[in-house]
Amino acid sequence: MKLFRALQTQGFGSRKACRLRVRAGTVAVNGVDCTDPDVEVDPGSLELSVDGERWPFREHAYLALHKPAGYECSHQPSHHPGVFALLPAPLVQRGVQCVGRLDQDTTGLLLLSDDGQFIHRMISPKKGVPKVYCARCAEPVAPAMLDVLRAGVRLRDEPAPVAALACTSVDDHTLQLTLAEGKYHQVKRMIAAAGNSVVALHRESIGAYVLPADLAPGSWRWLETEDLERLERTWPFVKS
Numbered sequence: 001m002k003l004f005r006a007l008q009t010q011g012f013g014s015r016k017a018c019r020l021r022v023r024a025g026t027v028a029v030n031g032v033d034c035t036d037p038d039v040e041v042d043p044g045s046l047e048l049s050v051d052g053e054r055w056p057f058r059e060h061a062y063l064a065l066h067k068p069a070g071y072e073c074s075h076q077p078s079h080h081p082g083v084f085a086l087l088p089a090p091l092v093q094r095g096v097q098c099v100g101r102l103d104q105d106t107t108g109l110l111l112l113s114d115d116g117q118f119i120h121r122m123i124s125p126k127k128g129v130p131k132v133y134c135a136r137c138a139e140p141v142a143p144a145m146l147d148v149l150r151a152g153v154r155l156r157d158e159p160a161p162v163a164a165l166a167c168t169s170v171d172d173h174t175l176q177l178t179l180a181e182g183k184y185h186q187v188k189r190m191i192a193a194a195g196n197s198v199v200a201l202h203r204e205s206i207g208a209y210v211l212p213a214d215l216a217p218g219s220w221r222w223l224e225t226e227d228l229e230r231l232e233r234t235w236p237f238v239k240s
């Protein structure tokens, strides 16, 4: 692959812009400055450096973001900034999308990728990738409410009752809920249907990938091979 093309795939702009970047002397290949945009590079072992910043070549981008409250999961946010404002420009330019949406006031684990098939696998109800949420409720969490959420509640426009895969209390006002799908406002609607309401919602994990404790709100990181394996496991529809 030619160097300018490698840069283009990583989100550094148009063909012309990438050629100009290289000619301007802002790009290094595996630690060596390079001003020839047409030089052949091996994507399998390519570490680019652009304006002094390291950019290992990645065929696809897989990211974990610790979403803070007050950000919308949209490229055209209406009332709050979009989560894409928290990412470096090349990642946005290469077209990363949210893997399912979190509400603007929900915090926690948000995955992003430019791999459409990966996104589909993560959000498809058929795959049943579990998502674990911690919900703080306005009213005390009664044991009967947990039973109701496990048994399934009726939601408007849903033909069948929607049930949590697992539901346990964390403290008197907080519960942990595991869902296999990601319907619109699902946690808030389920808890409302069970007679309570959510005052704060946080996503803790997706599949076997847990939001890293050292990933501060507003920060992101690349997902590595072992992280992707944690996400790509096959999940049985087990209820607890």
Ligand code: URA
Pocket: 101, 102, 103, 104, 106, 184, 185, 186, 187, 188, 189, 201
């Ligand atoms: N369920 C909700 O109600 N909101 C979210 O942000 C995610 C799941």
